[in-house]
Amino acid sequence: MKKNKILEEILNEVDKHPEIMSRREALKYLTMSPLAASVLAGATVGATTASAASSSAKGKIVIVGGGLAGMSTAALIRNxxxxxxxxVIEPDPTSVSYQPGQTLVAAGVWDKKDIIYNRDDFVPSGVKLIKGAVTAFDPDNNKVVVDGKEEVSYDHMIVATGLVLNYGGIKGLEGVITSSGADNAVVKQKIGKNGAYSIYFRDGAEDTWKGIQELVAKAKAHTGAEKLQALYTMPATAIKCGGAPMKIMYLTHAHLEKAGVANKVELTFNTAGGALFGIKEYADAITKQFEKRGFKWNFGYNLTEIDTDGKVATFTKTWKEKGEYDEDLEEYAMVTKSQAFPFKYDFIHVTPPMGAPEVVAKSAVGSMQGWVPVEKETLQHATYKNVWSLGDVAALPMGKTGGSARKEYHVVVQNLVAAIEGKALSAKFGGYTVCPLITSLGTVMLAEFDWSKKPTPSFPLDPTQERWIWWLLKVYALKPMTMYGMLSGRA
Known part of the structure; x- marks a missing residue:
């Protein structure tokens, strides 16, 4: 994929929203700005060295999962x-659909059809696709079982299944969604109507846009003294795209503000964690943004139950207190305490608990926590040296984002080839994570960081500031870069 094709795809995205920017304006910016030029270059520069590209390594590689991480890895291996x-083993016919776009679908910026792509259109040349699901792992014998019957052997295996959305982990809800486009009929019995929404699956994102519009209409008609209540939740588990629950809150507020009714709705962010963001500099910036917009927030509040008919969400707050004094240890025992807090709502965005697929979590390649345990820099399995993992399912301290996968898949391929050739594993994943935190209809804070837990901006701009340029990157550039750069193994 040449750079001019990537540019044309970006301009095609611009054409869909002429009310925001014209093709001429975008082209002028993209061709004249050094910053935009570097973004485009980053989408097309090959990542393999001359020696790696000429590798004569031989063997059978099985990739479990054909989403962004798995299919990009397959392409890069072939390159x-x-x-x-x-x-590649993947059952979902739309596995490569652009999940980061679900936030923009929920905001009414994109339609659902704008993010759906067919898996079979992105299978790299020379790669075999098995349209099924792995139902058993047998790493001791270097094989997997597909759909309970077909055995597939390998020399090296890459686990890139992604994670599952466990809505049933919240009392009052049912169902588990295995992928963004999978059957969600059970979940939709409660989510996607009557004020309860979730952007984490494609249908849910589409329903969320309807829910935001309903909230705006309700606010326009509201004449009571008390404000309407909108809640946004963050669970106690690791999640994909950790900024998404805040993004949809910012976007709800933007639509309320656009309609002139922001003063009629109180927006509250309840997180099971102890901070608004894991990196202090970004947490401080978000706190200021929250204060400016009048948002409320609570730490240590985990959504444990919801009554979607009565519109009441119950959060459990957990903390530790001093217990009895231990004379032998000369210290106080710490006792865990908890209390339930009910919140009435008019609108709620539910971020479900997430985890590895059960077939992974309960297998030998999984772990006590469910995720695939890997050495965090080489991405090689902790026990099975011919097993690798990347993307959302890997047990990494941070990095469940598409931007992280873009770094990870280069590390996996370089180290896999090195292992086959009997060389040292020289490629290292530095923990790079990027969160384009949408803060309004037109601004984004581009939060980049790594293992250092410090901002690591790619450009010489203050990364804690909300900027229009990052909106341009998020809405117009990232999808073409992903679909025609990363999925071809070239970004």
């Missing part, structure tokens, strides 16, 4: 060592 036999 790097064409003698390797690569098989």
């Amino acid at each position: 790097t060592a064409s003698n390797l036999e690569v098989t």
